[in-house]
Amino acid sequence: MQSATTYYQCQRCGNCxxxxxxxxxxxxxxxxxxxxxxxxxxxxxxxYTHLNANRTGLSLIEKPNGECIFLEGPNHCQIQAVKPHQCKGFPNEWQFPGWRSVCEAIEMPSPAS
Ligand code: SF4
Ligand code: SF4
Structure with a gap:
């Protein structure tokens, strides 16, 4: 019947x-x-890339202030049309410690329910 899964709807704040x-x-x-x-x-x-921390592949470089090299202004991704799966998957597929205090995504019932 109803799934209890929570879906987080991104509000495009750019914090991640x-x-x-x-x-x-x-x-x-x-x-x-x-x-x-x-x-x-x-x-x-x-x-635009460097070897990732585990030396298993490539990662995007960051600006000196730590934000992604492709972030323009507060929340515009310059590669939105082809942004990596890792970006698309947050926060529904993976999360980092303390993520809820920075992510403005709204909790919704799962679209699949
Ligand atoms: S590629 Fe785009 S969505 Fe991913 S972290 Fe960079 S600016 Fe954000
Ligand atoms: S921090 Fe959360 S709400 Fe903000 S852009 Fe990233 S996923 Fe979307």
Whole structure:
């Protein structure tokens, strides 16, 4: 009947884009973002990525203030159309410690219920 699962509806506050930590990108996402930015793959990798903390793949670099390199203004993602799965999945698929104090998402009944 009714699912008790909670769904968090993003309010696009941009706070998670300012949270320090790796934004990991898969090989497919790396290629898609490079294409979206009209950059050769190697140029994109050199300018906008670094080896992630576990040295298992690439992550987006951060600005000196710690926010994501692709955050423009308070809440505009410059690669919204091709943003990584990690970004799309927060906070419904994964959460970081203390996330609820910074995330403005609203609790809703699950869309699937
Ligand atoms: S890629 Fe976009 S959605 Fe993901 S952290 Fe950066 S600005 Fe935010
Ligand atoms: S912190 Fe929460 S509400 Fe704000 S943009 Fe990120 S997911 Fe959406």
């Amino acid at each position: 884009c300012r949270w320090p930590g790796d934004v990991r990108i898969t090989d497919d996402e790396t290629a898609a973002i490079a294409k979206h930015l009209n950059l050769p793959l190697q140029d994109f990798i050199e300018r």
